[in-house]
Amino acid sequence: MTTTWSRHVHEERVWGTVITFDLRDEGLDAARAREASAAAAEELHCIDAWLSPFREDSAVSLIRKDARAQDTCPPPVREVIAACSSMTRLTRGAFDPWRAPGGFDPSGYVKGWGADRAAEILVAHGIPNVSVNAAGDVTCRGRAHPEADGWRIGVADPRDRHQIVGSVLVRDAHLATSGRYEQGDHIVDPRTGRPVIGVDSATVLAADGGLADAVATALMVDGPAGLAHLVDRPISAQVISRGCAWTIGPAFTTGSAARAA
């Protein structure tokens, strides 16, 4: 590697975690990078205000009190609600925000969806190469290095998240990993309301961040069996269960050209 791009990293504390923006380009303008980051960060705070179940005044909290509020929410919230319905169908109920303990909770979709929205804003500010890492769910646009084909994102080892089990080349797509380390041992099947044994981790690469996030959540419930009805979808996925990796799609089988179709 002989050339490197300038890099600008922004860390934003929001959603009860930290979201990192990584902006790269040749001769990246620092002022523009800061401006872009501020705009994307503002979007994340808006999303929190709309969709956090932990804010009394959020749309999600209103919906928990009265489901009819779904019809009067701001357009982005209705967009999330509609997308969550289609994710519930796609996952055959393994992802179902309406059956979350405590009431409607779209968080399993929102992290990936929100990372995509932040990335869109950064790109719209004229910065083509960005990644948005929402506590381990990563949206990538463009590439990380001048000669790279995208961003090479490591997948944390579910048994020791300070290690990686492998890496995936991500370009203009989102890589979501759901793991036991993140959720604890209490994984509930929304269809039965009962705890399931679950798997160690599920990682999904898809063009759409919200979809990747929701499907990874569902695969934590369904395990390797959940991969079967996803084979015809333009996604790659890996489920690690008892030390064995189950995969669909090219990203995890060839180790190259992992761009989401």
Add this chain to the structure above:
Amino acid sequence: MKRAMYVGLGTIAGVTAVLGYHPGTLFGTATAQATTPRATTAANGTASSGGTFTGDAVSTQYGTVQVEVAVSGGAVSAVTALSAPANDPHSSQISAAVIPQLEQQAVAAQSARIDGVSGASYTSAGFEQSLQSALVKAGLA
């Protein structure tokens, strides 16, 4: 499930407190840190022979962070914090949590150069930037 995203990340939120963010906080920015002090210690070895390599000192609003990597047989054998925010007991505690993470990530990443991690806990960009510069000096990045 990703309520865990809000409630389960207590430790991660704790780690972030190291450098104590508030909205809009910005640091660890290569393009914006003309005032970043450079490491005064140059490499005293090569990746093949081994040695210690000092990363750039990176200014953050909570203090300067700087790491050193020890290389043996062409591989990272240890990562040490030469400087970490320790103005108060909380910062010291958090720094103590970040350094072992960095060490493990450096060892994991050197065999497959990666630009990010999915499903991983959070590591301060300030530390990561210093580590990266040390790895470059060591010829490992």
